[in-house]
Amino acid sequence: xxxxxxxxxxxxxxxxxxxxxxxxxxxxxxxxxxxxxxxxxxxxxxxxxxxxxxxxxxxxxxxxxxxxxxxxxxxxxxxxxxxxxxxxxxxxxxxxxxxxxxxxxxxxxxxxxxxxxxxxxxxxxxxxxxxxxxxxxxxxxxxxxxxxxxxxxxxxxxxxxxxxxxxxxxxxxxxxxxxxxxxxxxxxxxxxxxxxxxxxxxxxxxxxxxxxxxxxxxx
Amino acid sequence: xxxxxxxxxxxxxxxxxxxxxxxxxxxxxxxxxxxxxxxxxxxxxxxxxxxxxxxxxxxxxxxxxxxxxxxxxxxxxxxxxxxxxxxxxxxxxxxxxxxxxxxxxxxxxxxxxxxxxxxxxxxxxxxxxxxxxxxxxxxxxxxxxxxxxxxxxxxxxxxxxxxxxxxxxxxxxxxxxxxxxxxxxxxxxxxxxxxxxxxxxxxxxxxxxxxxxxxxxxx
DNA sequence: AAATAATTTTAGACAAATCTAAAAAATATT
DNA sequence: AATATTTTTTAGATTTGTCTAAAATTATTT
Ligand SMILES: [Mn+2]
Ligand SMILES: [Mn+2]
Ligand SMILES: [Mn+2]
Ligand SMILES: [Mn+2]
Numbered sequence: 083x084x085x086x087x088x089x090x091x092x093x094x095x096x097x098x099x100x101x102x103x104x105x106x107x108x109x110x111x112x113x114x115x116x117x118x119x120x121x122x123x124x125x126x127x128x129x130x131x132x133x134x135x136x137x138x139x140x141x142x143x144x145x146x147x148x149x150x151x152x153x154x155x156x157x158x159x160x161x162x163x164x165x166x167x168x169x170x171x172x173x174x175x176x177x178x179x180x181x182x183x184x185x186x187x188x189x190x191x192x193x194x195x196x197x198x199x200x201x202x203x204x205x206x207x208x209x210x211x212x213x214x215x216x217x218x219x220x221x222x223x224x225x226x227x228x229x230x231x232x233x234x235x236x237x238x239x240x241x242x243x244x245x246x247x248x249x250x251x252x253x254x255x256x257x258x259x260x261x262x263x264x265x266x267x268x269x270x271x272x273x274x275x276x277x278x279x280x281x282x283x284x285x286x287x288x289x290x291x292x293x294x295x296x297x298x299x300x301x
Numbered sequence: 302x303x304x305x306x307x308x309x310x311x312x313x314x315x316x317x318x319x320x321x322x323x324x325x326x327x328x329x330x331x332x333x334x335x336x337x338x339x340x341x342x343x344x345x346x347x348x349x350x351x352x353x354x355x356x357x358x359x360x361x362x363x364x365x366x367x368x369x370x371x372x373x374x375x376x377x378x379x380x381x382x383x384x385x386x387x388x389x390x391x392x393x394x395x396x397x398x399x400x401x402x403x404x405x406x407x408x409x410x411x412x413x414x415x416x417x418x419x420x421x422x423x424x425x426x427x428x429x430x431x432x433x434x435x436x437x438x439x440x441x442x443x444x445x446x447x448x449x450x451x452x453x454x455x456x457x458x459x460x461x462x463x464x465x466x467x468x469x470x471x472x473x474x475x476x477x478x479x480x481x482x483x484x485x486x487x488x489x490x491x492x493x494x495x496x497x498x499x500x501x502x503x504x505x506x507x508x509x510x511x512x513x514x515x516x517x518x519x520x
Numbered sequence: 521a522a523a524t525a526a527t528t529t530t531a532g533a534c535a536a537a538t539c540t541a542a543a544a545a546a547t548a549t550t
Numbered sequence: 551a552a553t554a555t556t557t558t559t560t561a562g563a564t565t566t567g568t569c570t571a572a573a574a575t576t577a578t579t580t
Contacts, residue, residue: 086536086537088536088537088538107557107558108557108558108559109556109557109558117537117538117539118538118539118540119557119558119559120538120539120540120541120558120559120560121537121538121539122558123558123559123560124536124537124538124559125537128536128537139545139558139559140544140545140546140557140558140559141546167412170419171412171415171416171419172415173411173412173415177411180409181407181409181412184406184407185404185407187403188400188403188404190399190400192392192396193386193390193392193400196390196391196392197390200389200390305566305567307566307567307568326527326528327527327528327529328526328527328528336567336568336569337568337569337570338527338528338529339528339529339530339568339569339570339571340567340568340569341528342528342529342530343529343566343567343568344567347566347567358528358529358575359527359528359529359574359575359576360576
């Protein structure tokens, strides 16, 4: 089935929130999509009628099998385009998300599978997020948030939240990229700030909020 | 200013029809866009109010300076994406038009200028149509329709109408591509059919309607 | 120059996606 | 357990883009 741009954005939003909590609620989706709760309810009815959603009034909702499949297709398109924008067009990682937000809605399967091949079947997008393959299989990730990394453990940046160009701008400033070695030296209870060592740079401080949005491979 | 996908499709349609006749009329645009005459009138009002259109009720319409500029931007995006689909992803020329019809609405200027550079600043799309540069300058074309080519003149295919995958399917069958040498040997008054010599192949017949939609450089 | 035909516009309706304000239901607090 | 608060849904509008049928205008034919 074909879905509208709006429907696709809602599907993707629900998928994202499902990763954090079993059932999703109206308000959290409204705030993610920057829309009103009433609009969410309207769309829930539609997605339910299209059989993508398990939804019981007043008791949250989640994508069913079919809905998840659809979400993975959209995410695949989004992340492949992001990879293209960086690897082929040389764009900066803080600019690509908004453009991919539009490109993801062009839904020719042949286009996307050929793009995938052209790019060399990448498994991670420029923010470190896994790219589903053409069968909708998402590569596994075992990463933890930087804020949960044990003191003095050697780790590498695996991914960063793709939700904020402002975060990426700051990470550029820290010299943080996907793959950069990092170690937490000290944690401050006052506000969750961390003292970190990034690659071979001198020790630096990083805020708790930033640390929450940075993920690492611990090994 | 930003325009909706619909507005952009109308702008592009008007631009195309303007190439054939000074002023455009409601019914021809309706038939090009496969929509009703009433919908055309509705959109004309909107485009006029947005100052893209010179429009007088019952007396046709055409894009003004600003409207033409906007049309050229959309055409540039469309043709660059078509070039990408063929040159980088290896898609067939009869499949690309519909996909570019969607991709053309992603309007980041930086994206398109980088794509242009990545592709090596091509001047023709896979159907032989000229690609406007980043300043909206359209490369010149001096081509004539195959049906107007003098008998026995050596010519080469310069472009083919991009409006019909069915035509392209047939051209594949004839072995016709952009650049293929062609010569008209005889013209039949009965239905405008032509006897042609394509490259080094044996003589073949081609219909008048096909000939109208094939363009050549005459030299 | 009427009458007729063709073209274009208007009137009115509808679906999709959104909103605000009010009502209903669920949850938390006393 | 009753009340207050929060969350969610519904009711009713609005905008965009579309449609059909009818009216208005222009063009063509007699
Ligand atoms: Mn999107
Ligand atoms: Mn990403
Ligand atoms: Mn289009
Ligand atoms: Mn083309």
